[in-house]
Amino acid sequence: MVTLPPNPWQRLLLAKPVVDVCIIGSGAGGGPIAYELSRAGKKVVVLEKGEYYKRSDFSKDEIAYTKRSIITPSRSKEFHTILQEGQEYPTTHTHWNFWNGNIVGGSSNFMSGFFHRLHPDDFRLYSKFGAIEGANIVDWAIDYSDLAPYYDTVERIVGVSGVYQNAPFEPPRQHPHFPYPPTQEHPIAHLIDSVAHTIGIQTLVTPRAILTHDTPMRNKCYYSNYCGSYGCSSGAKGSALEALLNPALQTGNLTIIPNAHVLKLHEQKGKVAYVSYIDKDLNLKRTLKAKVFVVAAQAIESARLLLNSTSSNFPNGLANNSGQVGKNLLFSGGGTLEGTLTQKQCDLKQLMVEGLFVNRVIKDFYAIDNQKGGIMELHLEHANPIRKAYKSIWHDNKLLWGEALYDRLYRRFNDEKRLTLEIFNDWLPHDGCYVTLDTKRHDCYGMPVAKVAIASHPHNEKIGNRLALEAMKFFKALGVTQIEGAITPNPPSNLQAGGCRFGNDPKSSVLNKECKSHEVDNLYITDGSFMPTGGSLPYTFSIYANSFRVAQHLKAIL
Amino acid sequence: MKRRVFLLATLVLLGVKSFGSGLPNHRVLVATLEHLFPTTSRFAGAKALGFWGYLQFVMRHPSFSSEDVHFVFEGAKRLADEYPLFLIYAPPQKEMVLRRFEETLEGQEWLSRLLYYGLEAMLGDPIYGGNTKMQGWRNFGHTPPKPMAKTPFGKACG
Secondary structure (H helix, E strand, C coil), X not given: CCCCCCCHHHHHHCCCCEEEEEEECCCCCCHHHHHHHHXXXXXXXXXXXCECCCHHHCCCCHHHHHHCCCCCCCCCCCCCEEEECCEEEEHHHCCCCCCCCCECCHHHHHCCCECCCCCHHHHHXXXXXXXXCCECCCCCCCCXXXXXXXXXXXXXXXXXXXXXXXXXXXCCCCCCCCCECCCCECCHHHHHHHHHHXXXXXEEECCECECCCCCCCCCCCXXXXXXXXXXXXXXXXXXXXXXXXXXXXXXXXXXEECCEEEEEEXXXXXXXXXXXXXXXXXXXXXXXXXXXXXXXXXXXXXXXXXXHCCCCXXXXXXXXXXXXXXXXEECCEEEEXXXXXXXXXXXXXXHCCCCCECCEEECCCCEECCEECEEEEEEECCCXXXXXXXXXXXXXXXXXXXXXXXXXXXXHHHCCEEEEEEEEECCCCECCEEEEEEEEEECCCCCEEEEEEECCCHHHHHHHHHHHHHHHHHHHHHCCEEEEEEXXXXXXXXXXXXXXXXXXXXXXXXXXXXXXXXXXXXEEECCHHHCCCCCCCCCHHHHHHHHHHHHHXXXXXX | CHHHHHHHHHHHHCCCCCXXXXXXXXXXXXXXXXXXXXXXXXXCCCCCCCHHXXXXXXXXXXXXXXXXXXXXXXXXXXXXXXXXXXXXXXXXXXXXXXXXXXXXXXXXXHHHHHHHHHHHHHHCCHHHCCCHHHHHHHHCXXXXXXXXXXXXXXXXXX
């Protein structure tokens, strides 16, 4: 029987003077710790600033989930200050939004679930490819063999579907087979494969954190045609909520406190003694003691929490006597190209099949011109009728309306589809991308907000543009039309890492290789903050795997 | 609460007593939407799909930008000021006026914003008051999503 999170009044009756583990944040960084430790009999509390959504609370409501900020804080109350080219831009008044899925399970609820393993070279970027001027590239404190077993764990527990194909940049696997067969494929995938083959490019099946058969607590994918940006209504998507927190609740050892906005970690004698937070349901300030504190609030907010947690021993922020907290923030380099497919490229009936995934990735350019390159992920647009329609209102710099708009929309909905090619390449760590505090601006709880410097190293664009050249060759061979998109120096706000990098030297890193603070004995960080370099892939899979790795360490010491 | 106060202040500034059909220029707004999204022999438009009801509903929600509320009504006011007879014009005259209005930067921005909210009303979940009987989706053969919304604006604000 699942123990649901306590209601606000039950929370007042919770009398646990000291729990074993307090986790701040319930997404991909926190979920594995909660899962493993609660199953090991430890008492675990997760503090999550957002609401608890049951599976049945989710819907495919395009307005709610993609057009309004219903699953992120109101930016009039909680915001960031963006620092770009010397100017400060509070996100109260810009299009920037660096919040991502602030509900139980975090942004993993809304991911697309492209689950690629980092390549062994990603752990030794400095040794393999050398220094780049102005970039703070270092090798990781662990190598691929340290993380590989935990990729296996994630594939099994979170659930990853796919098929192994031998290719130059595929990382080695202990088990060749994925625990779940690939998702059903859209007919266009075969066209993509054959066209790629004719120009000497190899396409691979994208591993997805999507179940393709039922499990006791989750149902397989039903191909709703609304996936990324939406919570999953079958439980197939491997969110931290579905895959880890719900099973962990069954142990009776896990308590999730939603709507708990953490203010500060309080240090005494070199350890975190307790955490203070606002219980938003009760509008009360509360505290919680734990033996171990695990911070997993996403890179920007994790760094901000440490910087706000000053004490006499840590006047510059918790675990920040090295001055490294917030430094070397990472996003993802690259950009997106989109093009139109019609019956000129393939059979119309097959093209207009709905819901099925393309699931193709090109990794041939993972290294290119003796430099680290990246990947190209291919996917068809989701249903999202409002987005589809709004992108069709312009013709020759004039607005379409009336019958002309209707005719255009009818064709758009019935005769064509947009194919997206998403380029991911490394966002190099450097001194111009970091998190600090904006001491002039405070959130609705009176705490300084994060100031986020978002400069991109020029090398990011250079590699992105190099990959885009290859992408354009492929798009032309495929015959897609109306190609739009660009490689951009702007950071994708949903792909955050770094800021509290791990390493062996306490002077140049915040965490040791177990992701424990060098300076504070019972403080761990398990979201993407630990990554000194990010690889050229979406981060969630590696965050999950690393968190499972840290969980093993915590089980051994608690 | 603060936003509500701001919204009311905005509407008071616009000289209105309540947020509804008593708004000045709301008829200009509605007429413009009905021109941009006419009901034709093949397609249900603004009137049939309840666009005005949709706008009234979503504009009241905290997630709707107060700047947008102001912008939408300010644009209607400007159109009414520049073309006082807009409401009584026949469709060809309205078309001419709106195309002329489009030639200014502000006019084009206002019309594109109305087109955007019109498309939300036409193609969003019917729970918000538009897309009456899912006719907006049927206009273009769009398959209704599963599951559809049980409450507007997700769980949190439903």
